[in-house]
Amino acid sequence: MKLTVNRLLAFSLLLVATLHCSFAHAGEGAFGWIYTLDLQPKGKLEFEQRLQLNKQQASGSYNAWLSRTELEYGLSNDLQIAGYLNSYYVNANQNYTNPEACGDAPTCTGGQPVPESHNPATPYRKSGIEGGSLEAIYRITNPVTSPVGVGLYLEPTLGRNKNEIEARLLLQSNFIDDRLIVAGNVVVANEQLKFVGNGNVPESMLDFLVGASYRFAPKWSAGVEARFHNDYSSYNLQNQVQKATFVGPNMHYAAKDWWITGAWRYQLKGNTCMGDGTAECSNARVWDSHSVNEFIVKVGFPLN
Template sequence: MKLRAKLGALLFGGCLPFSAMSGEGVFGWLYTLDLQPKGAIELEQKIDYTTGHATGSYNLWKSKTGIEYGLTNDIQVTGYLDAYSVNAKQNYHQCDDISPCTAGFGVPGSANGLNSYSKTAVNGGSAEVIWRITNPVTSPVGVGLYFEPSIGSLSESFEMRLLLQSNFLDDRLILAANFIAETEKFKFDPAETIYESSFDIRYGASYRFAPNWSAGVEGRFHNDFEGSWYGKQIQRANFIGPNLHYGGKDWWFTAAWLYQLGGQCWAPGDAECSNGRVWDSHGNNQFMFKVGMPLQ
């Protein structure tokens, strides 16, 4: 009887979903609707690394240090301090007479022709608001809205997202998609202020394959347009790669990688493509490292 009771308990326990902390970021760049509950506070650190260009070398590190707060059970707010470090060699911003043109983010036109360029600084700050309209735990499809204004010395932007998420297999499997509209103002070149807008689709799947561990894949379909209000399209690119997530009782960690499959450019930004890839603010590889820790 005792043996049967133990076996029954094990079988029943195996049917239960693995536990997870609220607000865990199981994806690298893709947002889900797993939010902080009302009154909960979490410290989050993101490190975003882009590398690999058509010519020379280019390494861009972006850091976002933030505090997440559950304003209600369905509204989460986050404030970030944004910093960056860029190191480039023979990497150009002014591309009129240069082929291939690489146009690395953060590299000013004054660095054109120089052997190398390097700078590390605080860029500014940003804020996120996520409103969960329906919960994927209790509804077939979770729906939410996301807003993020950012201001800094290098750039200013306003980003909006429609968040979709569905959970399967007792919440072990997460399917998610973000539809993203963003306007940007780039200021890293004192001689030229650049206005762009973009529409992206980010998508992915994550599966909890063991207690506290998840793995999956995520992708990005990127579209860039001239001007702040979606003028002529100047870029299109596709990225895809794996992610790995650990969620413990007191902290969680996510690592993700995106590889550029290829892209296309059109005038007046056609010089920013070569070898079938897009180089304007992008690279061959992009990595994300995220850590979260509840503060109460």
């Protein structure tokens, strides 16, 4: 069955509604994209649904939706594992304006996961099940009992459009009786992009994610988070092709038996492309799979 954005939304809402009857007590994920060290306790299982939209490139229209359906389980109080089912929907049309990318045409359709074999003069629309991911987080020190919480994260992904192995260093400090959370992730990933007829393309990434969230009311938190992004055209952080900065707010609500988080990241101007990646920049921003705006909504609740 073909997935559309409406079906992605309906599927996400159906999962939440179906499992809501078993809510008992909620954990919290106060940030949109930053992982924290608030793990599931030993023996606890949590369901989480994420829906992300990357919207608007240099011109035309670009809407890339990614749905991630996750189950988290606490193997111990300091070791959490998880599994994801990933699906996607992309609708792009004349979303590139860089002359090098478009040749003689004034505009063309591109961006990931649009294949190079696609006719750039026509719109591109595709959806489906992307693949699956596994995740493990090990907490070395707890930010509740230590000045700085430290953890390690590993996530392999197998997908239709790309394979990836991602590692993170997780850092977190809590202040003001745990009402203020300051967190950061150092993200390193090797990626294998898949293009029909063009083989697999190696890439790698280095990201620095930082943010803060403050609980200003018993159930409400708000804050800000930023992404300092670096893309490379080879494995192991070789041959840098992009550098970009994203900043935006987040909002979090936690009830007794569920929580929801929304966040927005805006790509600032002044970003650069270099080397083989110069065709992926215009208007002082970076493109390929990136956009001007990134939105994410996450819902979570325990199952036991």
